[in-house]
Amino acid sequence: MAAVSLSTQRAVRWYPPAYDVRVEDVPMPCIEHPDDAIVKIKLAGLCGSDLHVYRGHEDVTSPCVCGHEFVGEVIALGDGFFVASPGRPDLYTTLKVGDRVVSPFTVSCGECHFCRAGITCRCIHSTLFGIPDLPGGQAQYVRVPKAGGTLFKLDTITSMLPPGKEPLADSSLLLLADILPTGVFAALQALQHPKVASIINGVPYPFNGFVPEGIVAPQHAQLHPEDRSLTFAVVGLGPVGVCAAVSLLEMLSEIRKKASLKFRVIAVDPNASRREKMQAVLTSISTDFDADTVTVADIPQAKDIVAHWTGAAGCNAVLEVVGNNSAISLAYELVRPFGLISSVGVHQAPQLPLTGREVYDKNVSFDFGRCPVRSMMPIAASILAKRQDVFGGIGEDASLIDRVVGLSEAVEMYEMFDKGRVGKVLFDPWR
Amino acid sequence: MAAVSLSTQRAVRWYPPAYDVRVEDVPMPCIEHPDDAIVKIKLAGLCGSDLHVYRGHEDVTSPCVCGHEFVGEVIALGDGFFVASPGRPDLYTTLKVGDRVVSPFTVSCGECHFCRAGITCRCIHSTLFGIPDLPGGQAQYVRVPKAGGTLFKLDTITSMLPPGKEPLADSSLLLLADILPTGVFAALQALQHPKVASIINGVPYPFNGFVPEGIVAPQHAQLHPEDRSLTFAVVGLGPVGVCAAVSLLEMLSEIRKKASLKFRVIAVDPNASRREKMQAVLTSISTDFDADTVTVADIPQAKDIVAHWTGAAGCNAVLEVVGNNSAISLAYELVRPFGLISSVGVHQAPQLPLTGREVYDKNVSFDFGRCPVRSMMPIAASILAKRQDVFGGIGEDASLIDRVVGLSEAVEMYEMFDKGRVGKVLFDPWR
Numbered sequence: 032m033a034a035v036s037l038s039t040q041r042a043v044r045w046y047p048p049a050y051d052v053r054v055e056d057v058p059m060p061c062i063e064h065p066d067d068a069i070v071k072i073k074l075a076g077l078c079g080s081d082l083h084v085y086r087g088h089e090d091v092t093s094p095c096v097c098g099h100e101f102v103g104e105v106i107a108l109g110d111g112f113f114v115a116s117p118g119r120p121d122l123y124t125t126l127k128v129g130d131r132v133v134s135p136f137t138v139s140c141g142e143c144h145f146c147r148a149g150i151t152c153r154c155i156h157s158t159l160f161g162i163p164d165l166p167g168g169q170a171q172y173v174r175v176p177k178a179g180g181t182l183f184k185l186d187t188i189t190s191m192l193p194p195g196k197e198p199l200a201d202s203s204l205l206l207l208a209d210i211l212p213t214g215v216f217a218a219l220q221a222l223q224h225p226k227v228a229s230i231i232n233g234v235p236y237p238f239n240g241f242v243p244e245g246i247v248a249p250q251h252a253q254l255h256p257e258d259r260s261l262t263f264a265v266v267g268l269g270p271v272g273v274c275a276a277v278s279l280l281e282m283l284s285e286i287r288k289k290a291s292l293k294f295r296v297i298a299v300d301p302n303a304s305r306r307e308k309m310q311a312v313l314t315s316i317s318t319d320f321d322a323d324t325v326t327v328a329d330i331p332q333a334k335d336i337v338a339h340w341t342g343a344a345g346c347n348a349v350l351e352v353v354g355n356n357s358a359i360s361l362a363y364e365l366v367r368p369f370g371l372i373s374s375v376g377v378h379q380a381p382q383l384p385l386t387g388r389e390v391y392d393k394n395v396s397f398d399f400g401r402c403p404v405r406s407m408m409p410i411a412a413s414i415l416a417k418r419q420d421v422f423g424g425i426g427e428d429a430s431l432i433d434r435v436v437g438l439s440e441a442v443e444m445y446e447m448f449d450k451g452r453v454g455k456v457l458f459d460p461w462r
Numbered sequence: 463m464a465a466v467s468l469s470t471q472r473a474v475r476w477y478p479p480a481y482d483v484r485v486e487d488v489p490m491p492c493i494e495h496p497d498d499a500i501v502k503i504k505l506a507g508l509c510g511s512d513l514h515v516y517r518g519h520e521d522v523t524s525p526c527v528c529g530h531e532f533v534g535e536v537i538a539l540g541d542g543f544f545v546a547s548p549g550r551p552d553l554y555t556t557l558k559v560g561d562r563v564v565s566p567f568t569v570s571c572g573e574c575h576f577c578r579a580g581i582t583c584r585c586i587h588s589t590l591f592g593i594p595d596l597p598g599g600q601a602q603y604v605r606v607p608k609a610g611g612t613l614f615k616l617d618t619i620t621s622m623l624p625p626g627k628e629p630l631a632d633s634s635l636l637l638l639a640d641i642l643p644t645g646v647f648a649a650l651q652a653l654q655h656p657k658v659a660s661i662i663n664g665v666p667y668p669f670n671g672f673v674p675e676g677i678v679a680p681q682h683a684q685l686h687p688e689d690r691s692l693t694f695a696v697v698g699l700g701p702v703g704v705c706a707a708v709s710l711l712e713m714l715s716e717i718r719k720k721a722s723l724k725f726r727v728i729a730v731d732p733n734a735s736r737r738e739k740m741q742a743v744l745t746s747i748s749t750d751f752d753a754d755t756v757t758v759a760d761i762p763q764a765k766d767i768v769a770h771w772t773g774a775a776g777c778n779a780v781l782e783v784v785g786n787n788s789a790i791s792l793a794y795e796l797v798r799p800f801g802l803i804s805s806v807g808v809h810q811a812p813q814l815p816l817t818g819r820e821v822y823d824k825n826v827s828f829d830f831g832r833c834p835v836r837s838m839m840p841i842a843a844s845i846l847a848k849r850q851d852v853f854g855g856i857g858e859d860a861s862l863i864d865r866v867v868g869l870s871e872a873v874e875m876y877e878m879f880d881k882g883r884v885g886k887v888l889f890d891p892w893r
Contacts, residue, residue: 149667153799223671236580240654243716285674368584378818387809394831399821
């Protein structure tokens, strides 16, 4: 185990009941368990869900170091590393001090049934960074439990870069902690659902999916070319919504290389500045998409455009990236009969705003819940590597990241972010 | 067009506001459109959803001929038949007077986008039999609109019969109109969902489903054998629930022939007589299932057994075959994180009983709605042909059908069925 000699570090700490963060000296983290790693933070993100704690909306009652998005460098590893460990995640034998890593916003052990099945968001050891039980990443150092399962080595991405491309900046890599995998997940849930996959593969429902051969001989019916058309909406254009839209377009473009498929995507938000950001991102990537393929709209426009595009049928799938009942109701209105709502928004206490008859009468499917970030990282990393034009900038019209500041500005940034006066902020704890 | 000379026929007719059915002479149906067929009814079913109209719970305000489940023989076809019709459903050229047919409970044209995509329940011409717009099958004759798309020829099933088996009785074939396809659909939605299919195929999520090769190289990770274990619950053991459980077992057994997969199924109902029926059916087919694989339970038992079987994780999928909020709440309680609720119960006006936080925190998926019966018929017919032991009897402990009576007993049967004093009844309008 590498020795760590410092005894205190700078960190952003939240105090109950609400709206109180302070930049303080806190204890250096140390190896508490053989599977721990200590990571020296390069950059840490300020995320919309940090505001739930900031505003006192979560059941947190004691002070805690904030933040669940970070990239950094391994400076210490527990005794669980460096030993032959058949059946354990590879990183327990391959991770080294000095490796650059990103962490998902929750711990995932890689060893329980859920992690082995790829459902890392429901790891039985799942803990969110940035709560009293597990100090977060808005600091100079952080302890990562179950680190061989949780961490993702950033040098993995080097091989994914298109020839001649620069290595990715830390500010881009940080998007892998949460928002880009969550956007990928929203898109992938939609593309993989049998109701959508059937159209992609051109095989009528239900014969695209599993039907036992012992029961019915394989069917060879193919959809008419004019039926191989898909319409998607992305509801909510915060940073995760933008990631969802870009991921969806990226994957649909790949599909279209191999299959004759038409698609249309509408990106929807009532907030004009969010629509402008989305439009700027689309402009930066849209050489092969015209306005009749991908468009940005407010809510009334979206209803009209979807009706016009689909002859009033509705969208095959709606990606809901907001997390409230207005968004669910809008998604229901926009989705077609036998369509899917892929909901990754973080929902709160209200009862769902739909009746049983409404969901029965429209044959609606829903996939709700948290992204299994660790499982999505290879896909998200690949999209990140291909799309530096979208995910590489800072402070430009089309950038997802607004600015990078030192921890000394954290109090001001939380206040501004809470009031919507600043976009996504990253902290460089060494600035 | 074959001529039909009779001018009146006997039929069961419902009168508003409620609890009033009469057996009357009503006009003979006739060809009203070139795509119509007239079918002479052999048997018609009395279905639980007939009670919605009977009790006055639907918005029906004028008298109508009841019934949406029937088998019979084609006695007349419109001019849309017998002509070369490229691109139209095959039956427009192959169906003949004298053919034995079954109809789904709704019209499906076979020609709109939804029908071509296999989503026959959302046909743009969808109409339910047994409402004022479309007289039902509890009669001697019925008009079937869009008959080349809607009807299913019963001789198709002859080739599916195991060697040496008797042809199927009309009372078995009638189950194809609604309840067996709906049971198959409930099971198939569960087996095809990516969250379940991943375990069946032994490939960790999300790499069992579609991930563009242009984005990430195919992954070759395989699930550990001990992770290839699935637990299902069937909530609601009316006739459709029994069909769902049998269909699920049939398909899981086929899967197990090719893949090393463990599975467990629990069938749940608070009603003792329904549990006894389910148990009798299981006993008739269960030579290869022990009590630790398939079991029948009331609600408190089900919670305990699922917790015991799964180490408190819950079921991978719950088939909800009731259609009320108690059933949805129970399904939510029984399903595991990242699991699926396949809901085919016909739901009514109440708001869904779950909060956004509950569905987010458990990563729950839902597939709601009506079965695309016409698309499911080939699969349902195959299961019917293999399982005459289950679907062949009348009035026995393990029979889904309680009795066959003449139309003259219809008034009494509606009353008894409404009060739960009789099981599934079929009408023979020539008795």
